[in-house]
Amino acid sequence: MSYWLMKSEPDECSVDDALAAPRATVPWTGVRNYQVRNFMRDAMRVGDGVLFYHSSCAEPGIAGIARVASAARPDPTQFDPRSPYHDPAAKPQAPRWLLVDVQVLRKVPLITLPVLRANPELADLLVLRKGNRLSITPVEPRHWDAILKMAGG
Structure with a gap:
């Protein structure tokens, strides 16, 4: 089992939005970074643990515990000209961008950057390294365990 920290802007999809979705599951659309795409394609597996992180907001931090709920598949937003994530170079027969589904298991009291x-x-x-801008990063098992303790178990 692997562990991941996945950033989402709460204006786009918050932990509450995910919990309100059917089966508390949302597609992780809009990834447009090759390294992150490769994490989804090559390393993420159904059942992997996810720290659901609110970013680009007044108070960034870990807002929920989740799991990877699907294998990687093409992100349909790359083909939609109305989407802010549209990529005119992507073709249905040769998709460039992927997504995984993420299922929120529980909301936690926000664990902010200063607390982390x-x-x-x-x-x-x-995520605490200066200059780290990736929307998905691997999390070491020891970090996962420490954060779960901070989240109340």
């Missing part, structure tokens, strides 16, 4: 930074066990958590 204050925990010495998380000193090398990728």
